[in-house]
Amino acid sequence: MTLGLFDDLPATPQAPEWLEPGAVVLRGFALPQAIELLQAVDAITAQAPFRHLITPGGQRMSVAMSNTGALGWISDRSGYRYGPTDPTTGLPWPPMPALFRQLAREAAEAAGYPGFVPDACLINRYAPGTRLSLHQDRDEGNYDHPIVSVSLGIPAIFLWGGAERADKARRVGLWHGDVVVWGGPARLRFHGVAPLADASHAMTSGLRINLTFRKASG
């Protein structure tokens, strides 16, 4: 994608691409806010720095993570959970910017989930080679609320699996500005990210930034 000067500029408003009932890719949905979103990520991660979490099995995740909002997702040797404070600093996670909340609500509504009010935004930073193996989002209080995932920077191949880990995963390209929303019958689908290819993007210093919005409590 090093040649794709205009890869993040869709020629026309894009039709929603349904992966299955309940799950949709909104191409370019976050493009108008991309610069502001990335500026906010810089401000947030100046307070809650990116770090590589450890899985319960003791392995270092290749994705660097931070959080914004009342709750943040964390992993360590004792498990996965949401918590109100950053284990690295002991401070509350930085408050979620109104722009983030609004984008998540609008994307969820466009996907058929009106009234989404996220209380957690996991910020994932991917460098070339970074991956995220297939998993389910199962650490939230209930599964009535959708997941909203915003892609910024260099492209990735999203792995869209099934209800069981062994199900074959579909490979879906995600570019700067794309937003994936899944909920309802698709809420517990396995998903992940293939190892990132080398690429560059002017707005992210050659990285991919992913914002994943969830309602973790309530």
Added chain:
DNA sequence: TAGTAACT
């Protein structure tokens, strides 16, 4: 088990 090794 949000990762890895150790296979085929």
Added chain:
DNA sequence: CGGC
């Protein structure tokens, strides 16, 4: 694969 074994501890939440």
